[in-house]
Amino acid sequence: MTPDRHRVLVTGAAGSIATAFVRATADEYEFTLLDLPGTLDAEQRALGSVVEVDLADISNLRGVMDGIDTVLHLAGQRSPSTLWEDLLPANIVGTYNVVAAAVAAKVPRVIYASSVHTVTGYTDGQIRESDPVQPDDLYGVTKCFGEALGAFAVSAEDLRSFVALRIGAFQDPAKLAAPDAGWMLRDYLAPDDFVDMLGLLITSDRQGFDIYNATSANRFGRLSMTKAAEELGFVPRSDAFAIASPFATAIAEVGGLDDRPALSGMRADVARLRGH
Numbered sequence: 154m155t156p157d158r159h160r161v162l163v164t165g166a167a168g169s170i171a172t173a174f175v176r177a178t179a180d181e182y183e184f185t186l187l188d189l190p191g192t193l194d195a196e197q198r199a200l201g202s203v204v205e206v207d208l209a210d211i212s213n214l215r216g217v218m219d220g221i222d223t224v225l226h227l228a229g230q231r232s233p234s235t236l237w238e239d240l241l242p243a244n245i246v247g248t249y250n251v252v253a254a255a256v257a258a259k260v261p262r263v264i265y266a267s268s269v270h271t272v273t274g275y276t277d278g279q280i281r282e283s284d285p286v287q288p289d290d291l292y293g294v295t296k297c298f299g300e301a302l303g304a305f306a307v308s309a310e311d312l313r314s315f316v317a318l319r320i321g322a323f324q325d326p327a328k329l330a331a332p333d334a335g336w337m338l339r340d341y342l343a344p345d346d347f348v349d350m351l352g353l354l355i356t357s358d359r360q361g362f363d364i365y366n367a368t369s370a371n372r373f374g375r376l377s378m379t380k381a382a383e384e385l386g387f388v389p390r391s392d393a394f395a396i397a398s399p400f401a402t403a404i405a406e407v408g409g410l411d412d413r414p415a416l417s418g419m420r421a422d423v424a425r426l427r428g429h
C-alpha cells in the first residue's frame with residue numbers, strides 16, 4: 154500500500170453497494186471496512202483493514218476513525234418496509250454515532266447514504282434536492298434524520314463536509330431484464346455510475362452541507378440529476394429505459410428516442426414513414 158492514498162472508512166462494508174464500490178476502487182483508496190461481526194466474507198476482508206462492530210454502541214467507535222479522510226456511511230437497514238424497532242438502532246442511533254465519531258476524530262468529510270425515500274411522498278413531477286422532504290414510510294423518515302444531522306454537524310459541530318446522496322435503486326443491470334423490474338426504472342442507479350459519482354465526491358474540495366440526487370440517466374427519472382451535473386460534473390451513462398425490456402425494444406424500433414415527449418409524440422409514425 155502506498156502511504157499517501159486517501160483513507161476511506163466504509164460502514165456497511167459487507168453490503169451490496171459497499172462491495173461493488175470497494176471492489177472497483179481497491180487500488181485507488183486505502184480502505185477500512187466496518188460491518189457487524191461475521192458479515193464480511195474472505196474476498197471483502199482482503200481489500201482493507203477490517204473493523205467488526207455494531208454501530209449502535211458508540212463505545213465501539215473509539216479510535217476507529219483516527220487518520221480517516223472520508224467516511225462513507227452506508228450501514229443501515231435498507232428496506233422501506235423495515236419496522237421502527239429495527240430502524241431505530243441501525244438508521245438513527247448508528248448514524249448519530251458515526252457522525253459523532255467523525256466529528257471527534259476531525260474527519261473532514263462524511264458521505265451519507267440517504268435515499269429517494271426522503272421524497273417518495275410526491276406523486277408527480279421531477280424532484281430536485283431543494284424540494285421539501287416528503288417521505289412516505291418510516292425508512293424515509295430515518296434518512297431525513299440523517300440529512301438533518303449532517304446539516305447540524307456542519308453548522309454547529311465543525312464537520313467540514315457532509316454530503317447526503319439520495320440513492321435511487323442500486324441494482325445490477327442484469328436485474329432490469331426481469332419481468333417485474335418496472336418498479337425500479339425511474340430510480341435506477343447503475344453500479345458503474347455510482348462508482349463514478351463517489352469518486353468525484355471523495356476527491357472533491359467542496360465544503361459544507363450538500364444533498365445530491367443519485368440515479369442514472371433514466372429518461373423518465375423521478376429525481377432531477379441537474380445539480381450533480383452542474384456542481385460535480387457527474388454525467389451518468391446508463392438509462393434503465395434503454396436497457397429494460399420491453400422499453401428497449403420499443404426504443405430500438407423507433408430508432409432511438411432522446412427526450413420525454415418522444416414516446417407520446419409522433420416519433421414512431423415518423424420512423425415508419427421514413428421506412429425504419
Ligand SMILES: NC(=O)c1ccc[n+]([C@@H]2O[C@H](COP(=O)([O-])OP(=O)(O)OC[C@H]3O[C@@H](n4cnc5c(N)ncnc54)[C@H](O)[C@@H]3O)[C@@H](O)[C@H]2O)c1
Nearest residue numbers: 165167168169170189207208227228229231266320322323
Ligand atoms: N440498495 C439500494 O438500492 C439503496 C437505495 C437507497 C438507499 N440505500 C442505502 O444505502 C445503504 C447501503 O445499501 P445496501 O444496498 O448496500 O444495503 P445492504 O443491506 O446490502 O448493506 C447494509 C450493511 O449495513 C450493515 N449494518 C446494518 N446495521 C449495522 C450496524 N448496526 N452496525 C454495523 N453494520 C450494520 C449490514 O450488516 C449490511 O452489511 C443503506 O443505508 C441503504 O439504506 C440503498
